[in-house]
Amino acid sequence: ILPTSTARHTRASWLSFTVVTVAFILVADLIPKRLAMTNPEQVALRTVRIMTFCIFIFKPLVWLFDSIANCVFRLFKISTIREESMTSEDIAAVVNAGAQAGVLKAQEHYLIENIFDMQSRTVTSTMTTRENIAFLDRTFDRLAVLDTLAKDSHSKLLICDGGLDKILGYVESHTLLTLYLQGEDNVSLTDHRVLNKPLFIPDTLSLYEVLELFKSTGEDFAVIVNEYALVVGIVTLNDVMSIVMGELVSNEEEQIIRRDEDSWLIDGITPLEDVMRALDIESFPSSENYETIGGFMMYMLRKIPKKTDFVLYDKYKFEIIDTENFKIDQLMVSLRKKEI
Numbered sequence: 001i002l003p004t005s006t007a008r009h010t011r012a013s014w015l016s017f018t019v020v021t022v023a024f025i026l027v028a029d030l031i032p033k034r035l036a037m038t039n040p041e042q043v044a045l046r047t048v049r050i051m052t053f054c055i056f057i058f059k060p061l062v063w064l065f066d067s068i069a070n071c072v073f074r075l076f077k078i079s080t081i082r083e084e085s086m087t088s089e090d091i092a093a094v095v096n097a098g099a100q101a102g103v104l105k106a107q108e109h110y111l112i113e114n115i116f117d118m119q120s121r122t123v124t125s126t127m128t129t130r131e132n133i134a135f136l137d138r139t140f141d142r143l144a145v146l147d148t149l150a151k152d153s154h155s156k157l158l159i160c161d162g163g164l165d166k167i168l169g170y171v172e173s174h175t176l177l178t179l180y181l182q183g184e185d186n187v188s189l190t191d192h193r194v195l196n197k198p199l200f201i202p203d204t205l206s207l208y209e210v211l212e213l214f215k216s217t218g219e220d221f222a223v224i225v226n227e228y229a230l231v232v233g234i235v236t237l238n239d240v241m242s243i244v245m246g247e248l249v250s251n252e253e254e255q256i257i258r259r260d261e262d263s264w265l266i267d268g269i270t271p272l273e274d275v276m277r278a279l280d281i282e283s284f285p286s287s288e289n290y291e292t293i294g295g296f297m298m299y300m301l302r303k304i305p306k307k308t309d310f311v312l313y314d315k316y317k318f319e320i321i322d323t324e325n326f327k328i329d330q331l332m333v334s335l336r337k338k339e340i
Contacts, residue, residue, distance in 0.1 A: 088116060114244045117273055118207040125271035125291050126207065126243055127224050127233035131325070135160050138168060142185045149173060156221050156236075158198070159189050164231045167223060169195040198223045203232055211240050262335040265321075268294030268328035279333065281314055293318070294328035312336065 036043045055062075073080050092113075099109040134152035136145060138161050148157070159168045171194045179187045179194070187194065199222040201213060214220055220237035255270040256278045266275060272284055275293045290299050297318060298304075300311040305328050310319040317336050322329040 088119075092116060111244060113277075118211065118240075118243060121207050121243065121271065121273060122203065122291065123201065123205050123207060123210050123224055123235055124203050124233065125273070126239045127235045128239070129233045129269065130164060130231060131327075133158065133164060133231075133234055135164060136171070136189055137162065138189050140189060142180060142187075145176060145189070146180075149177075158223070158234070159195060165229075167198060167231065170198050170221065171195060200225055201235075202226075207240050207243055210235060211237075214240070264333045266293055266331045266333055268292065268297075268330060270294075272296065279314075279316060281316075284313075293331060297328055297331065 070080060095104065095109060095112050098104040099106070104112070134148060134154055135158040136148055138159055140148070153173070155173050156170050157173060158164070158170050160166055161168055168190060171189060175194050176187070189195065199213070199217055199219045201210065201222045201224055203224050203226050205213070210222065213222070214237050222235050223231060224233045224235060226232050255267040256274060257265045258278075259265060264278065266278075270293050272287055272291060272293060272295075275281065276284070284296050286299065287296075290296055294305075297309070297311055297320060300313070301309055304326050305320050305323060307320055307323060310317055312318075315336055317334050319332045319334070320328055320330075321332045
């Protein structure tokens with residue numbers, strides 16, 4: 001058993017150690033740090049002269065220790081230069097932090113996210129699909145051309161020889177109409193004055209690569225072909241930019257329509273990324289096998305879809321409400337009721 005004076009001395013030592021440690025942490029670390037975080041400009045202005053003086057006074061000592069540390073690193077062949085590398089995930093984290101802090105507006109945050117999505121989304125996610133392409137056959141006369149233009153008033157139309165897989169080129173609608181107004185009713189659709197050579201691109205390109213192609217070639221229209229050289233769709237510069245603009249498209253072009261708090265109407269050709277964002281879903285199973293919400297339904301059903309077929313995934317029920325030629329035209333997505 002320690003004598004009374006020794007025990008008191010031990011307790012006093014521990015008490016003084018605790019008090020000094022707590023005081024050091026508070027005064028030397030936490031309180032200055034908190035003050036600097038809450039009032040960074042004022043603290044910086046008041047301490048800059050003191051810090052400059054200390055840096056000047058201790059510069060030789062700092063140089064000495066820094067030199068010794070560099071010698072040790074060189075002795076063990078350890079690099080003293082840090083390689084600065086910033087990934088897209090780092091930039092996304094900074095953007096999200098800026099949005100949460102209110103530095104970025106909601107629309108600005110949305111546009112930046114869409115720009116990053118362009119590198120991961122393929123051109124097929126925004127193309128006009130094969131069955132929706134309006135085209136002119138090389139044998140069409142003036143009346144047939146005008147009838148097609150009346151039904152599909154596009155600025156550019158493909159000229160084909162019997163079908164979409166034999167594309168001869170494309171024509172500008174205004175060029176044809178101008179010639180018709182000038183009285184040239186029998187102008188051939190293969191005439192060099194109207195026929196333009198189209199840009200063909202593979203269906204594996206990302207939207208960013210398509211945008212770069214449009215920039216380098218000066219084109220704003222391209223035909224998309226698959227590995228078998230079959231035409232799968234067309235894409236325009238406006239289609240690519242609509243991915244960036246997102247919510248700025250007109251109501252008639254919206255692919256996701258919110259009916260109420262718990263249900264949505266979604267087109268079958270809607271890209272997965274848009275559905276994930278609208279429904280706050282992190283991922284879809286085996287998403288590398290499909291690109292649209294219609295593809296997700298076919299993958300999960302493992303059969304040709306029909307009306308009233310549904311899939312339960314995450315907290316949602318995906319139900320087919322309209323089909324056309326074995327293709328899913330529209331879905332009803334609703335929140336699943338909690339089981340009691």
